[in-house]
Amino acid sequence: MQKSILIKNLSHQYIGTDVKAIDNLTLEVETGEIFALLGPNGAGKTTLISILTGLIKPQAGEVMIEGHDLVRETDKIQALIGVVPQEYAIYPKLTAKENLQFFGSMYGVRKKELDQRIEEGLKKMNLFEFANRKIETFSGGMKRRINLLAGLLHQPKLLFLDEPTVGVDVRSKRMIIDFLTELNQDGVTIIYTSHLLQEAQDFCSRVAVMDQGIIQVEGKTEEVLMRDGKMRSLEEIFLENTNRNV
């Protein structure tokens, strides 16, 4: 199986701290997987995602994404990946369409193609009629869906999702999960972080539980759940390996 992400001995320590946020981490994610990166606050998930998306430069270790070296070929990698941050990474004063046109064009998608993809995306997310309304007038669920679309217009091979369904109503959540499942079926690898463990259990093909900058447990979802020969919930596995409350 081809590797979408290959991490070897990755370490990172923030300036002014004496604890490593990422501590000699090694991890592989195969193409076409939906990979859940779970862990309590401060476990190192955000640091890991920030490194993988080019936000932070790694201090030690080696990272290959879609066959490209992260340090030397950041631009190439950034053109291949989509990032959907937990915060609404869209401009409130711009309309939905203007936001999508801007972010799509930053990925180099030409206007005609971009307009077509925006129209399709908005229709799939049931937002087509709101295309020309400013984001500041949108509900939380609508903003989440636009936030997701903004990271997908260039049809990335690898998608990073940080809490994509947090704070949204059931209908919006269903719509987002269905949309992501469809994307995955089209071959997009998804890296997903969440505190919603049941959602991760249902949605992801592989999971990793991280704490103190180290991967504590990692494997195919069903293997992790059956780790000790008996079926347990992901929440139990999580609590056992992080020794903290969710």
Next chain:
Amino acid sequence: MYKIYNAIVKEWILLKRDLFGLIIIFMMPIILILTITPIQYSIESKDDQAQIPILLINEDDGELSKEMLAKLETENNIKFIDEVKGKPFSLEEGKKVIENGRQKVMLVIPEGFSANAQNKIDDNIARILSQVIPGYEEEVSTGKEIEIGEIQIFFDPIITGNIKSDIRSSIKQITSEMETEMIYKSFENEFEADLSFMMEEELVNFKEQTLDLDKTNLTPSPIQHNMPAWALFAMFLIVVPLSINMVKEKNQGTYIRLKTLPVSSLQLIASKIIVYLIVCVIQFYLMLLVSIYVFPMMGMPALQVSGKMFYLFIVAVFSGLAAVGFGVLIGTVAKTLEQSAPFGSTAVVILAAIGGLWFPVYAMSESMQKVARISPMNWGLEGFYHVLLRDTSFISILPYLSLLLLFFILNIVIAVIYEKKVNTQI
């Protein structure tokens, strides 16, 4: 270019939708120039010269004091008040009025001033003549000193040294002119000769000229100062909305997405530079239009820009670049709005003050003049002065353009390095 174009479109839309920001950017400088220029113009204009009324106690009934006061009124634009609350007043009452601050200056001419002055001059002339004409001794009147008496001037303590000195020198000038005239007249009487030619001609003449290289007879005026000064202030004030825009972006999720886009920091910064530079140029032209078309409606002369428009545009563009570069640097380094907005506005006010926007650099102390030269606003102002008042050539403004460009490049280089090194190492 496709990415930069779309980033420019985004920035432009965001700017258009920030109504309050637009009001600050475009309306505030217009309000400032329309308020301050007429005030400065009225102070500097001879016709509307501000008058400090002077309380007058004239105890002399001679012609000399009357003539002196008339000259002070007509030639020095001084207004005398000889009544308080509709009544003549005594010396003590006058002093109280000054002490209370209700009037600022009082002039007291002593009794017999005119007669004593005339007698003194006649006496002096007789003495001179007795030295050169034999047998003239008997004509020397008294042989003892004649006291004219002092003209007293009382000032309110709040009156500054400059105003005191102006009033003193006005009075001194008039009295010495009249003294000379009286001396000539006394000689005329003694010799029964016509010496009027000596009174009509001044020995030393002054010809005042303001050097103007392109011979268009332009002299610095409040209009020629205020247009570039307030245009520069407005342009540099762009630092505030620009840095706020950048800090807001940084504190929103959009920054994370922007940082993960296959776009360089420089490309994103370039879009901001272009949009805000366009804003600066629009600001400049608004100020220019006000100076050309609105000032005459307010009774002031229009700014003369004939044949200078191209060079004015060039200086405006380079000044705008310096302003935008400074804004980008503040926006990059600042982490919160509380850091960017107060620092940006304070820095602009300081640079404006030391740069000579509000007070002319030539009137500053030598050390402050050196300080002024480090302000980019001073470079812009000098560039505009060169175009408006001096030589309109590219070479003459090149030093200022170079400094402004260097300032811009320096700011952007620091911002880009900071963005790469500091903001990605967290």
